[in-house]
Amino acid sequence: MITSCRMWVTVLAVGLAAVATSAQAADKLVGNVDAGHAQVASVCAACHGADGNSVDPQYPKLAGQHAAYIEHQLESFQKGRRANSIMSGMAGMLSKQGIADVAAYLSQQKTSPGPADTDQVALGKSIYDDGIAAVGLPSCESCHGPKGLGDSAKLYPVIAGQHAQYVEQVLTGWHNGKAWGDGPHAKLALSVGQKLTVAQIHAIAAYVQGMNAVK
Ligand code: HEC
Ligand code: HEC
Known part of the structure; x- marks a missing residue:
């Protein structure tokens, strides 16, 4: 009796999941x-x-x-x-x-490669790969991936090859407390900027710009 009851619950849950998925699919526009x-x-x-x-x-x-x-x-x-x-x-x-x-x-377009400022690469790479434990900063890699390609499903952007000047602009904005909204997603990025110093932002931006060239 207990077993059949569980089975019924499972069937119901699977049915509901299917309904949710098709509703999302209907909501999503296909880009031309x-x-x-x-x-x-x-x-x-x-x-x-x-x-x-x-x-x-x-x-x-x-x-x-x-x-x-x-x-x-x-x-x-x-x-x-x-x-x-x-x-x-x-x-x-x-x-x-x-x-x-x-x-x-x-x-669908291909990102053009950017050169890295070699003076900054060592510090930038260490922050990218390992984060900064002393201030509780997770590695950039943990969200943006080992190659800077992000994760579409989690809305983590591609950052490899992005202009250093723009990356620096964005991280400096977060460092100064200018968030992109007050949702949990925006707060993740804000806290990254706030844990970096100005000099570390400069180094990580230089590294990110050259990432496509890093093997
Ligand atoms: C905990 C996950 C997480 C970590 C760790 C993380 N990021 Fe991000 N990053 C995000 C999210 C989420 C966004 C998008 C924020 C939004 O849409 O509001 C983002 C956005 C960015 C952007 C903006 C890209 C664009 O073009 O819009 C840059 C640049 C960036 N991150 C660089 C870094 C760097 C450099 C590090 C390491 C110092 C880092 N991130 C660590 C989650 C993370
Ligand atoms: C006059 C210059 C200008 C034009 C034209 C323009 N943009 Fe932008 N765009 C910007 C600037 C400046 C930023 C950075 C904004 C910031 O710092 O928050 C930006 C940022 C963006 C971003 C965020 C990228 C990221 O990595 O976070 C997207 C997406 C974007 N633009 C799409 C578009 C689209 C699509 C169009 C055409 C319909 C367009 N832009 C036209 C200047 C422009």
Whole structure:
């Protein structure tokens, strides 16, 4: 009797999980790569480059970034969780479908390699691989992966090859307490910035820019 009752509970749980999955799938828009390409070429390319590899290092490279992460950031700009006067205007022009389209296109482009500043690499690499135990900083690798490729399902971004200047800008913002919203996800990143000194941020940014060249 007990056994059959457990079986019934299991069947019910599996059924509910299936319902939840199909509801999420219905919610998710499928990005159109060609429409995304056209939108990037006409608007975003001025700063981020036609293939998402910006030349000016104050603008992040978007090529090869996880589509889910690009969507998440564009929604954060739209909702004002991530404050930036330029990008709140840019994101504000996009519909939900428009966001899915640009994310689909950009995620399929290849990140261009960046050189690392060799003076900074040793310190940067040690923080990336091992964190800083004395201040309770986990390694960057534990979330962004050994090659800096992140984890799409957890919304951990690709950072390998990103411009050092942009990485430094972002980490300095967190260091100074400027979070990208107050959700648990944004707080993870904020606490990373707050545990680093200005000199450590400079070194880790140089290392990240050259990561694609590190074997
Ligand atoms: C006039 C320059 C400019 C244009 C045009 C522009 N952006 Fe941006 N974008 C920026 C800046 C500056 C940032 C960094 C914002 C910050 O520091 O928070 C940024 C950041 C982003 C980010 C966050 C990336 C990350 O790694 O966190 C995404 C995604 C993005 N832009 C997408 C777009 C898309 C899509 C378009 C076209 C619809 C676009 N941008 C047009 C300047 C621009
Ligand atoms: C506990 C997990 C975790 C650790 C450890 C971690 N990060 Fe992150 N990182 C995140 C999350 C989550 C985000 C996205 C934050 C958001 O969307 O609000 C992020 C975003 C970033 C970004 C912004 C990328 C972009 O283009 O938007 C950079 C740069 C970054 N991390 C660098 C680092 C570096 C360098 C380290 C090590 C010193 C590090 N992170 C350690 C979770 C982590």
